[in-house]
Amino acid sequence: MDNESGFLGNPMNFTPEWWTFVLMGICALILGGLAFAMPLWFAEFFGLFIGFLVIIYSIITLVQGIKSKEGAGASIALILLAIIGIIIGFLIVTSALAAFLLTTYLIAFWMLMIAFSDIWMAFTGSAGTGYKILLAIAGIFALIIGFYILMFPILGTGIMIQVISIFAMVWGIFMIITGLVGKGASAAVAAETN
Numbered sequence: 001m002d003n004e005s006g007f008l009g010n011p012m013n014f015t016p017e018w019w020t021f022v023l024m025g026i027c028a029l030i031l032g033g034l035a036f037a038m039p040l041w042f043a044e045f046f047g048l049f050i051g052f053l054v055i056i057y058s059i060i061t062l063v064q065g066i067k068s069k070e071g072a073g074a075s076i077a078l079i080l081l082a083i084i085g086i087i088i089g090f091l092i093v094t095s096a097l098a099a100f101l102l103t104t105y106l107i108a109f110w111m112l113m114i115a116f117s118d119i120w121m122a123f124t125g126s127a128g129t130g131y132k133i134l135l136a137i138a139g140i141f142a143l144i145i146g147f148y149i150l151m152f153p154i155l156g157t158g159i160m161i162q163v164i165s166i167f168a169m170v171w172g173i174f175m176i177i178t179g180l181v182g183k184g185a186s187a188a189v190a191a192e193t194n
């Protein structure tokens with residue numbers, strides 16, 4: 001009996017088509033290449049994308065606040081949060097600098113969260129000493145990078161985006177290879193069944 005079960009308890013035998021891997025790989029290569037060639041532009045684009053998401057989410061929250069049946073206090077809180085979100089979203093969308101800084105500080109705070117998490121696990125975890133030392137080193141490294149990006153936002157974000165873009169391009173190449181190998185395997189299986 002197969003132990004792998006899906007969401008509703010049925011066995012999971014889902015394998016994506018080969019072309020989905022190739023498509024993901026091509027998209028990753030394109031985005032990675034653009035981010036590597038134009039890191040500051042990519043940071044601004046990413047910030048604008050987040051700004052639009054904040055506006056959309058805030059509009060949905062506003063509608064929920066207006067239609068809320070939880071009482072006047074909950075409605076007012078949702079409406080106020082929505083208005084603040086819409087204002088912040090418009091500030092991000094209308095200012096290239098705000099969009100860029102949003103991306104910069106999101107990366108910096110993400111690095112700081114990773115740093116504190118790794119350092120906390122290094123001192124409180126029950127794993128072996130070698131593992132704790134590696135976690136502490138990783139945490140200190142992430143802490144340094146996070147503070148570096150906060151102190152030098154333009155330079156730090158540009159470098160981080162280029163590192164992420166290199167990862168995206170390498171990942172994209174592996175996804176394309178995976179898809180092409182999967183296409184060959186699918187063709188071989190189809191030939192055997194005929």
